Amino acid sequence: MASLITVQNVSKSYWRDKIEIPVLNNISINVEQGEFLALMGPSGSGKTTLLNLIAGIDKPSNGNIIVNGTDISSLGESALAKWRANNVGFIFQFYNLIPVLSAFENVELPLLLTKLSKAQRKKQVETALTLVGLGDRMHHSPKQLSGGQEQRVAIARAIVTDPVLLVADEPTGDLDRHSAEEILTLMERLNKEFQKTIIMVTHDPHAAERAKLVKHLEKGDLVGA
Amino acid sequence: MKILKLIFANALRHKLRTFLTVLGIAIAVIAFGVLRTVVTVWDSSVDAAAANRLITRQAVSFIFPLPYAYKEKILNVDGVKNVSFANWFGGVYKDKNNFFARLCVDAETIFDVMQEFLITPEELANFKKERNACVIGQDIATQYNIKVGDQMVLEGDIFPGRWEFVVRGIYKPKNKNTDDTQMLFHWTYVDERMKVESPTRAGNVGWYIVLINDANKAAEISEGIDAIFKNSSAETKTETEKAFTQGFVSASGAIITAMNFMSFVIIGIIMLVLANTMIMAARERTREYAVLKTLGFSAFHLVGLILGESLVIALIGGGVGITLTYPIVAGFEQAMPKGFFPFFFIEPITTIIAMSAAILIGILASIFPIQRALKTNIVDGFRFVG
Ligand SMILES: Nc1ncnc2c1ncn2[C@@H]1O[C@H](COP(=O)(O)OP(=O)(O)O)[C@@H](O)[C@H]1O
Ligand SMILES: [Mg+2]
Numbered sequence: 001m002a003s004l005i006t007v008q009n010v011s012k013s014y015w016r017d018k019i020e021i022p023v024l025n026n027i028s029i030n031v032e033q034g035e036f037l038a039l040m041g042p043s044g045s046g047k048t049t050l051l052n053l054i055a056g057i058d059k060p061s062n063g064n065i066i067v068n069g070t071d072i073s074s075l076g077e078s079a080l081a082k083w084r085a086n087n088v089g090f091i092f093q094f095y096n097l098i099p100v101l102s103a104f105e106n107v108e109l110p111l112l113l114t115k116l117s118k119a120q121r122k123k124q125v126e127t128a129l130t131l132v133g134l135g136d137r138m139h140h141s142p143k144q145l146s147g148g149q150e151q152r153v154a155i156a157r158a159i160v161t162d163p164v165l166l167v168a169d170e171p172t173g174d175l176d177r178h179s180a181e182e183i184l185t186l187m188e189r190l191n192k193e194f195q196k197t198i199i200m201v202t203h204d205p206h207a208a209e210r211a212k213l214v215k216h217l218e219k220g221d222l223v224g225a
Numbered sequence: 226m227k228i229l230k231l232i233f234a235n236a237l238r239h240k241l242r243t244f245l246t247v248l249g250i251a252i253a254v255i256a257f258g259v260l261r262t263v264v265t266v267w268d269s270s271v272d273a274a275a276a277n278r279l280i281t282r283q284a285v286s287f288i289f290p291l292p293y294a295y296k297e298k299i300l301n302v303d304g305v306k307n308v309s310f311a312n313w314f315g316g317v318y319k320d321k322n323n324f325f326a327r328l329c330v331d332a333e334t335i336f337d338v339m340q341e342f343l344i345t346p347e348e349l350a351n352f353k354k355e356r357n358a359c360v361i362g363q364d365i366a367t368q369y370n371i372k373v374g375d376q377m378v379l380e381g382d383i384f385p386g387r388w389e390f391v392v393r394g395i396y397k398p399k400n401k402n403t404d405d406t407q408m409l410f411h412w413t414y415v416d417e418r419m420k421v422e423s424p425t426r427a428g429n430v431g432w433y434i435v436l437i438n439d440a441n442k443a444a445e446i447s448e449g450i451d452a453i454f455k456n457s458s459a460e461t462k463t464e465t466e467k468a469f470t471q472g473f474v475s476a477s478g479a480i481i482t483a484m485n486f487m488s489f490v491i492i493g494i495i496m497l498v499l500a501n502t503m504i505m506a507a508r509e510r511t512r513e514y515a516v517l518k519t520l521g522f523s524a525f526h527l528v529g530l531i532l533g534e535s536l537v538i539a540l541i542g543g544g545v546g547i548t549l550t551y552p553i554v555a556g557f558e559q560a561m562p563k564g565f566f567p568f569f570f571i572e573p574i575t576t577i578i579a580m581s582a583a584i585l586i587g588i589l590a591s592i593f594p595i596q597r598a599l600k601t602n603i604v605d606g607f608r609f610v611g
Contacts, residue, residue, distance in 0.1 A: 057518075058604045085521025099238075
């Protein structure tokens with residue numbers, strides 16, 4: 001199968017008060033189209049940083065990242081923003097919904113940047129929310145939903161533009177066992193039925209079991225297989 | 226228009242904070258409006274003075290009288306078109322808190338020189354005909370519910386005794402800043418009684434009102450008039466009505482300057498209040514801005530969100546303030562002694578300045594939060610803990 005993502009000799013350091021903090025050391029990794037990859041590792045090992053680089057919300061200090069044929073490490077800020085809107089769906093640990101908007105409106109947000117008509121947007125939002133099992137909660141506000149339901153709204157927001165890649169940073173980290181299972185089942189389904197390529201950061205072995213492939217990060221290096 | 230909805234939803238997120246900010250802006254706008262109104266009312270009494278009118282008064286002070294006999298002499302000066310005169314009567318109408326000017330005037334000429342007092346020819350004729358007739362300004366007529374034919378009784382102080390007048394005319398103001406709170410009656414009526422009761426005070430007028438042909442010659446004509454009475458027992462000082470009025474009000478000029486200054490200080494203070502609210506709001510939403518950027522929203526969208534919210538709060542505050550300024554200025558006018566300010570109105574320019582200031586404040590208050598939201602990159606935005 002073809003590589004959807006190619007990470008070539010990527011290093012990343014942060015600078016704080018003129019002190020260099022190395023986070024990733026010369027990492028190379030390929031992720032195939034249709035993969036469900038779990039990135040594991042201790043806290044502070046650089047999982048989130050690697051995920052952010054692949055998803056185009058941060059830039060590597062060295063090396064190249066090619067996603068779906070685009071060298072995203074060479075894109076400027078606004079080109080990168082467009083690229084993200086078209087190619088990546090984001091799922092966060094703390095859902096990150098806009099609290100003053102309803103479930104429907106939160107899911108609609110990414111579509112506001114497209115040329116879709118109001119009716120088309122409505123149809124797509126309803127499809128996404130129904131897919132995550134919230135067809136009957138569309139006009140609830142985040143406050144009226146449980147954590148598991150909020151995360152499902154976030155997943156609907158991530159898939160509503162039909163991106164090739166889904167990135168999830170500890171998507172079950174803030175959920176109880178039962179809700180976590182539901183979320184993982186949903187992600188498995190998105191991977192199998194809808195052929196979404198998924199990269200999931202987690203430090204929960206139960207969660208990692210659901211992935212097809214598990215990689216470990218330790219102090220900025222990929223270890224084992 | 227989802228963005229607009231988000232702007233409003235954001236503005237209402239902390240209802241109490243937004244309410245207090247709106248209230249603060251509204252109060253500031255009201256204070257601004259009231260202060261500006263006092264200032265403009267003050268200025269317009271100077272503006273109302275006609276450029277082609279001179280006032281001739283006693284050289285030492287206008288509290289000293291001038292002889293009636295000067296009238297003919299002034300009339301003979303080159304460039305003088307007409308001469309009238311007036312004298313301050315004072316007195317009390319019903320209650321000593323009822324302030325309005327009560328003047329003994331030359332019935333024959335007063336409406337010829339005071340052309341901004343509009344009176345019908347019939348009423349003027351009736352006024353001239355009757356010794357104890359008087360004419361009142363429209364505002365007095367409404368305020369005290371007086372009609373033509375009614376009696377008005379004054380209790381004299383400068384001119385002691387009981388004075389009865391019959392209203393024979395009501396004049397209308399020609400301009401918005403024309404004083405329509407004067408009561409005018411025959412100088413001769415008062416003077417005749419003085420001849421009997423206090424002969425030394427008879428034959429005196431307070432000041433002459435001189436209508437000239439050419440406003441540009443005001444200086445020469447003034448000199449000409451004063452030259453006639455040089456070395457007489459009552460020397461005169463002639464100046465334009467504008468200069469005269471200015472001298473009258475300039476004693477309070479320092480207060481007015483302070484009020485003027487304060488009205489703009491208030492705007493500065495309220496800008497800080499709104500800026501503070503916006504900075505807090507934008508700080509709390511750091512993570513949400515990071516989410517929006519992640520989803521592909523641009524700097525342009527974030528500017529719209531923050532600036533929009535700031536403007537919404539500023540405009541609501543400004544709108545509420547301006548709306549309330551009208552009844553409050555009206556109440557303020559009521560609370561002042563009656564007739565203390567002859568004309569009290571909110572100039573359109575005051576409303577425009579207040580609203581423009583609200584918009585400007587809205588823009589300025591959003592600059593700092595916008596700058597912060599734009600320069601915080603996504604990764605730092607997510608790592609930010611309030
Ligand atoms: N924006 C940043 N600025 C400074 N240091 C950062 C930043 N992001 C991450 N780091 C540091 O990089 C290291 C790895 O962070 P992260 O990728 O979040 O680890 P993980 O997700 O595996 O817990 C940590 O030591 C963290 O403090
Ligand atoms: Mg992490």
